[in-house]
Amino acid sequence: MSVALPAFPLPEPTPEPEGVPLCDVAPGAAGVIESVDAAAAIAGRLLDLGFVPGTAVRVIRRAPLGDPVVYELRGYRICLRRSEASHILVRPA
Amino acid sequence: MSDAALAAPVRLGLLGSPNSGKTTLFNALTGLRAKVANYPGVTVDHREGVIDAAGRRIAIIDLPGTYSLSALSPDEAVVSRVLDGELDDAPDALAVVADACTLERSLLFLAQVLRRGTPTCLVLTMTDELHARGGSLDLPRLERALGIPVLGVVGHRGLGLDRLRELLAAPEQWARPHLLPPEDARARADWAGSILDSVMATRPRMSRSTEALDRIVLHPVAGTLLFAAVMVFFFQLIFAWAGPAMDLIDAGIGAASAEVRATLPPGLLSDFLADGLIAGVGSVVIFLPQIVLLFGLLHFLDGFGYMARAAFVIDRLMGRIGLEGRSFVSLLSSYACAVPGIMAARTIPSPRNRLVTILVAPLMTCSARLPVYTLLIGAFVPATAVAGPIGLQGLTLMGLYLLGAVSAMGAAAILKRSILAGEQLPFYMELPPYRLPTLRLWTMQVASSAWAFLRRAGTIILTVSMVLWVLLTFPRGEPPASLPADAAASYRLEHSFAGRMGHAIEPVIRPLGFDWKLGVGLVASLAAREVIVATLGQIYAASDEAGSLREAIRNDIDPRTGEPLFTPATVAALLVFFVFALQCMSTLAVMRRETNSWGWPAFAFGYLLLLAYGMSFATHSLVTALSA
Numbered sequence: 001m002s003v004a005l006p007a008f009p010l011p012e013p014t015p016e017p018e019g020v021p022l023c024d025v026a027p028g029a030a031g032v033i034e035s036v037d038a039a040a041a042i043a044g045r046l047l048d049l050g051f052v053p054g055t056a057v058r059v060i061r062r063a064p065l066g067d068p069v070v071y072e073l074r075g076y077r078i079c080l081r082r083s084e085a086s087h088i089l090v091r092p093a
Numbered sequence: 094m095s096d097a098a099l100a101a102p103v104r105l106g107l108l109g110s111p112n113s114g115k116t117t118l119f120n121a122l123t124g125l126r127a128k129v130a131n132y133p134g135v136t137v138d139h140r141e142g143v144i145d146a147a148g149r150r151i152a153i154i155d156l157p158g159t160y161s162l163s164a165l166s167p168d169e170a171v172v173s174r175v176l177d178g179e180l181d182d183a184p185d186a187l188a189v190v191a192d193a194c195t196l197e198r199s200l201l202f203l204a205q206v207l208r209r210g211t212p213t214c215l216v217l218t219m220t221d222e223l224h225a226r227g228g229s230l231d232l233p234r235l236e237r238a239l240g241i242p243v244l245g246v247v248g249h250r251g252l253g254l255d256r257l258r259e260l261l262a263a264p265e266q267w268a269r270p271h272l273l274p275p276e277d278a279r280a281r282a283d284w285a286g287s288i289l290d291s292v293m294a295t296r297p298r299m300s301r302s303t304e305a306l307d308r309i310v311l312h313p314v315a316g317t318l319l320f321a322a323v324m325v326f327f328f329q330l331i332f333a334w335a336g337p338a339m340d341l342i343d344a345g346i347g348a349a350s351a352e353v354r355a356t357l358p359p360g361l362l363s364d365f366l367a368d369g370l371i372a373g374v375g376s377v378v379i380f381l382p383q384i385v386l387l388f389g390l391l392h393f394l395d396g397f398g399y400m401a402r403a404a405f406v407i408d409r410l411m412g413r414i415g416l417e418g419r420s421f422v423s424l425l426s427s428y429a430c431a432v433p434g435i436m437a438a439r440t441i442p443s444p445r446n447r448l449v450t451i452l453v454a455p456l457m458t459c460s461a462r463l464p465v466y467t468l469l470i471g472a473f474v475p476a477t478a479v480a481g482p483i484g485l486q487g488l489t490l491m492g493l494y495l496l497g498a499v500s501a502m503g504a505a506a507i508l509k510r511s512i513l514a515g516e517q518l519p520f521y522m523e524l525p526p527y528r529l530p531t532l533r534l535w536t537m538q539v540a541s542s543a544w545a546f547l548r549r550a551g552t553i554i555l556t557v558s559m560v561l562w563v564l565l566t567f568p569r570g571e572p573p574a575s576l577p578a579d580a581a582a583s584y585r586l587e588h589s590f591a592g593r594m595g596h597a598i599e600p601v602i603r604p605l606g607f608d609w610k611l612g613v614g615l616v617a618s619l620a621a622r623e624v625i626v627a628t629l630g631q632i633y634a635a636s637d638e639a640g641s642l643r644e645a646i647r648n649d650i651d652p653r654t655g656e657p658l659f660t661p662a663t664v665a666a667l668l669v670f671f672v673f674a675l676q677c678m679s680t681l682a683v684m685r686r687e688t689n690s691w692g693w694p695a696f697a698f699g700y701l702l703l704l705a706y707g708m709s710f711a712t713h714s715l716v717t718a719l720s721a
Contacts (some may be wrong), residue, residue, distance in 0.1 A: 065409035
């Protein structure tokens with residue numbers, strides 16, 4: 001598919017300050033949690049499960065149907081659905 | 094310590110996350126003395142066991158497994174309400190049970206518990222596994238860092254239990270933390286991290302066997318095939334492999350009945366013992382092989398760690414109908430019996446998902462439907478082979494199972510989009526390492542499942558069998574003297590209470606192709622599905638002493654048409670009726686208990702009866718049209 005080039009110069013790419021949603025990190029890759037951005041109750045539970053800023057998370061594998069995904073953090077493995085993992089922003093390692 | 098303190102019993106709350114080994118430890122501590130208890134007005138029950146240790150009584154309260162003390166649902170709130178003393182006397186002391194291999198995460202939970210100020214100790218399980226995985230833990234140093242007693246145990250092998258009992262007997266002497274852990278999540282994580290750094294020289298690596306197994310079990314292709322294979326295995330187990338044991342029980346019951354008839358003079362007592370009591374006991378015991386086999390597999394796979402993987406594999410599908418993978422485990426349990434299945438729904442954190450799961454669980458083909466399906470399929474579906482060992486009878490049965498499962502999914506999707514629509518709780522599920530369940534724990538679980546069936550369902554089935562016998566036997570009408578013996582028996586039955594009830598509902602069930610005899614069976618099976626087999630057995634034994642029930646229903650002629658009563662349309666309609674109708678008093682009773690209201694069981698009964706009648710009528714019309 002061809003895409004028409006814009007007629008005006010593109011702005012300089014700015015560094016992404018927000019980090020990448022955890023659900024978009026590929027299996028096998030890892031990252032460090034930057035923030036948990038969700039409603040208070042959900043964020044609180046994710047924090048209690050160990051998804052705390054500064055924590056290293058590794059993406060282990062996706063379920064056969066693509067969702068949920070197994071993550072490894074703090075010495076254990078837990079699976080989250082895309083809808084929950086999207087609230088967790090990580091800096092890819 | 095004063096003498097008064099020695100005399101007062103200790104109320105000890107056992108806290109911990111799911112998979113922490115808390116239940117194993119509770120079983121190891123209390124043995125078989127534990128009782129299931131309920132708090133008034135609370136749907137989640139818990140277990141309590143009283144033990145004697147170091148000359149003191151300790152009441153151990155096994156609280157529901159949780160990752161957090163900040164509750165997201167009323168069910169989760171039970172833990173903090175117990176700790177606050179809102180439901181019963183607050184525990185005097187708390188023992189937090191944690192898997193030594195996931196200590197870092199468990200410290201986050203421990204921090205929440207410590208901030209409550211109740212005397213607390215930490216019990217670390219799986220310390221053997223920690224060492225096997227190369228981890229090293231300095232327990233005395235952890236004790237100093239936390240400022241509370243810390244004890245390592247291997248619950249399933251009973252190691253460290255004597256010391257634990259001694260510790261639990263004297264919470265007054267427990268050290269208390271000098272400084273409470275921080276409240277802020279980030280500071281708390283730093284606190285946990287720094288403690289872990291100082292007590293664990295080497296962290297345990299991920300279990301190699303778990304890694305290797307998960308590569309297969311969770312593989313997109315292999316994992317899906319394995320999932321399907323496990324499900325097929327479940328089918329085989331309850332339908333085929335339980336067969337020999339069931340035949341044996343059947344033969345034993347038949348022999349006992351014959352023995353009674355041969356020994357006692359013919360009359361009311363002989364009839365009662367042979368047709369009422371012994372047959373009634375038989376209709377309960379006949380299910381034990383299926384239940385023991387099924388729960389044997391279920392508890393083994395759960396303890397092994399596969400059920401969590403199965404939930405993971407199927408979660409997307411369940412998510413699409415608004416449920417979650419853990420509902421699948423509950424629905425799968427409902428294949429054995431909706432009673433434990435509905436109870437298993439407790440593990441679903443979202444109250445809405447839990448309610449939906451409970452409401453659709455009766456659609457899953459429970460083992461109580463099997464006798465009905467087996468009777469009808471055995472009598473009316475030819476035993477022709479379709480491909481190799483796969484026969485038409487098996488495929489029909491599979492089709493009925495599928496119809497139930499698909500209908501459950503559909504009903505769940507509709508419920509989630511209508512009366513039970515609402516916001517979702519976060520979904521998360523730990524995948525624990527694979528662990529071989531110990532024989533002792535597994536035996537205890539299977540035995541308690543079988544016992545629960547005998548107690549909860551068995552008593553009802555037996556009672557209903559007795560009541561039925563009375564309904565089928567009285568009033569003992571006198572047939573005209575000119576009638577031959579079997580017609581006289583039929584006359585008596587038709588004029589009994591049950592016969593009259595069957596006649597009364599016949600106009601309503603005629604459109605489904607059912608006559609008054611099936612009406613009697615349907616009325617009786619409202620108590621429990623398989624009762625219809627016992628009822629038909631009694632009806633046909635009364636009108637046709639010779640030949641098995643299968644032969645009897647095959648040869649039954651509708652006096653109005655002169656044709657066989659069980660036409661293909663009627664058989665199909667009856668099978669479909671049983672797919673949908675909630676004819677099980679035990680299920681209704683357990684629904685009442687789990688939802689804490691009669692409203693939901695009444696709703697479930699109503700919508701499933703309407704569905705059953707509608708689908709059954711549609712099936713009868715369709716098959717009639719096709720065979721015309």
